[in-house]
Structures are given as structure tokens and as C-alpha cells.
Amino acid sequence: MAAGLGASSAFAADGGPDNVAAWPAAEKPTPLNDVTHYNNFYEFGTDKSDPAELSGSFKPTPWSVQVDGMVDKPKQWDLADLQKQFGQEERLYRMRCVEAWSMVIPWNGFSLAALLKAAGPKVGARYVAFTSVVRPSEMPGQRGGLFALKWPYVEGLRLDEAMHPLTLLATGVYGQALPAQNGAPIRLVVPWKYGFKGIKSITRITLTDQQPPTSWNLMAPEEYGFYANVNPAVDHPRWSQASEQIIGEGSLFRSARKPTQLFNGYAEQVAHLYQGMDLRKDF
Ligand SMILES: Nc1nc2c(c(=O)[nH]1)N[C@H]1C(S)=C(S)[C@@H](COP(=O)(O)O)O[C@H]1N2
Numbered sequence: 510m511a512a513g514l515g516a517s518s519a520f521a522a523d524g525g526p527d528n529v530a531a532w533p534a535a536e537k538p539t540p541l542n543d544v545t546h547y548n549n550f551y552e553f554g555t556d557k558s559d560p561a562e563l564s565g566s567f568k569p570t571p572w573s574v575q576v577d578g579m580v581d582k583p584k585q586w587d588l589a590d591l592q593k594q595f596g597q598e599e600r601l602y603r604m605r606c607v608e609a610w611s612m613v614i615p616w617n618g619f620s621l622a623a624l625l626k627a628a629g630p631k632v633g634a635r636y637v638a639f640t641s642v643v644r645p646s647e648m649p650g651q652r653g654g655l656f657a658l659k660w661p662y663v664e665g666l667r668l669d670e671a672m673h674p675l676t677l678l679a680t681g682v683y684g685q686a687l688p689a690q691n692g693a694p695i696r697l698v699v700p701w702k703y704g705f706k707g708i709k710s711i712t713r714i715t716l717t718d719q720q721p722p723t724s725w726n727l728m729a730p731e732e733y734g735f736y737a738n739v740n741p742a743v744d745h746p747r748w749s750q751a752s753e754q755i756i757g758e759g760s761l762f763r764s765a766r767k768p769t770q771l772f773n774g775y776a777e778q779v780a781h782l783y784q785g786m787d788l789r790k791d792f
């Protein structure tokens with residue numbers, strides 16, 4: 510795929526949403542090999558296989574995360590101290606990419622809320638801004654080229670979304686440290702939102718009173734909004750979001766699909782965050 514978060518070729522080839530009813534919903538974990546070899550991490554390249562193949566010189570240690578902005582206790586955290594202080598839970602989450610494919614991934618990590626509480630958000634803080642690492646010498650996708658994403662990759666959440674107990678800072682997958690291609694050594698996971706909100710290899714977390722800029726929105730604002738909540742009723746301008754391809758199932762000849770769920774199946778936990786909002790306008 511040369512440019513942008515286009516639908517995968519399999520999506521077009523298998524007849525798309527019409528096949529949905531024929532395929533069972535998969536909630537079983539996606540095989541580790543698919544989780545670690547079918548990736549979006551444009552700092553390493555735009556093909557799904559690039560992050561696994563081209564991340565060999567990436568060094569996830571030593572690593573620190575700066576927590577700053579509108580907090581009482583700004584701090585530069587060493588990764589090991591974050592893990593010591595906040596622990597490691599396992600969370601099995603559905604993961605839905607805006608390109609209309611999905612996985613089910615067992616992450617290890619801790620609630621972002623725990624870190625934010627330790628930092629002490631100041632009155633008036635309303636958003637959390639995230640920044641990915643910039644290391645062109647270790648990340649071939651950051652070296653020149655015509656691709657329109659700007660570095661660093663940036664993302665953001667509203668403070669109440671960031672404080673939600675489902676919002677995870679992941680440091681592992683399948684019980685092992687995050688591989689480079691999945692966002693080593695620490696990345697965000699927001700399971701009710703499209704995958705691009707899950708910013709990888711985080712170096713900075715900043716509390717602010719302004720809605721932060723986000724990478725895909727900067728590149729194509731008509732296609733990728735700030736909220737990016739999974740929603741089968743709000744199509745991407747170039748493809749349907751009504752169903753999704755299940756990575757790790759199906760065959761070479763026909764992909765497995767299932768219907769997309771509102772908020773990726775987490776509506777009971779998160780729908781209240783968006784009461785009174787027009788989800789078509791704030792997509
Ligand atoms: N820094 C950074 N974070 C990123 C991306 C990226 O290109 N760069 N891609 C996003 C997209 S589009 C998706 S779907 C998920 C993919 O996560 P995974 O490869 O671990 O499944 O990471 C997100 N986080």
C-alpha cells in the first residue's frame with residue numbers, strides 16, 4: 510500500500526460486506542504470528558510486513574516517558590519504574606483498524622488512569638497529547654520519502670477518555686515484552702477506537718486545555734477525525750465500516766468477516782462518554 514490507510518486488497522477482492530452473515534464472530538485471540546507480522550507502523554514503512562522486517566536496529570532500551578503539561582507533578586519516568594509502580598495486567602481486547610480489519614489481542618500493561626492520577630491533572634486540563642519517538646537512524650520510514658505523515662506521530666484523547674479504565678498503556682503482548690513492530694517498549698491501546706489512536710513507542714504524554722493535533726487528521730481531515738470511535742453506521746469516505754476482515758481466519762481465497770460493533774463492542778462501558786454528541790459530525 511503506497512499511501513494512506515486504504516482498505517486492504519483482500520477487502521475489495523472478497524466481495525466486502527455482503528458475505529458477513531456467512532462468517533462467525535471470532536473472539537478468540539489472533540495468533541501471535543499475525544499480531545507481530547501484520548502491522549501498521551509507518552515509521553518503519555507502509556507495508557504490513559515492513560514493521561517486522563525493518564525494525565531490527567530499533568533500540569527500546571533505555572527508554573523514558575516524559576509526563577508534563579498541566580499536571581502538579583511533571584516527571585521523566587524510566588520505563589522500568591513505570592512497570593514497577595503500575596504493574597502488568599493482562600487485557601484481552603478487540604482491535605479494529607480503520608482499514609476494516611480486526612484482531613483480538615492479549616495485551617499486558619496498566620491503566621493510563623493510574624499514571625495520570627500520579628501526575629495529578631491540574632484544574633482546567635481537558636486533553637492528553639501523546640508523542641511517538643523520532644529516530645530516523647533506526648526507523649527507515651522516517652528517512653525522507655514522499656509519504657505525507659509528519660514525524661513525530663502524534664495522538665490525543667479527551668481527558669475523560671484517557672481516564673477511562675479500559676484505556677491501556679501496553680508494555681507487552683502474549684506475556685512477552687512488546688516487539689518493536691507493535692510499539693516497543695510502550696504504546697497506547699484504546700479498544701473502542703480505530704487502531705490509529707493507539708500511538709506506538711511513546712516518549713511524551715502532555716496534559717493540555719487544547720484539543721491536540723493528531724497525525725492522520727492532519728494528513729486527511731475529511732477521512733480521519735479526532736474521535737475515531739468504531740462505528741458501523743459511519744462509513745469512511747472511501748469504504749464501508751459495516752463489517753471487518755478477521756485477521757488470522759479465512760483462507761487465501763475468501764477472507765473471514767464479521768459485522769462491526771458500535772464502539773467495537775464496548776458500548777456498555779463507553780457510550781456515556783459521548784452522550785449528546787453527533788457521532789457523524791464528531792467522527
Ligand atoms: N507511532 C505510530 N503509532 C501507530 C501507527 C503508526 O504508523 N505509527 N499506526 C497505527 C495504526 S493505523 C494501527 S491499526 C495500530 C496497529 O497496531 P499493531 O500493529 O500493534 O496491531 O497502530 C497505530 N499506532
Ligand SMILES: [Mo]
Binds near residue numbers: 608703705
Ligand atoms: Mo489502523
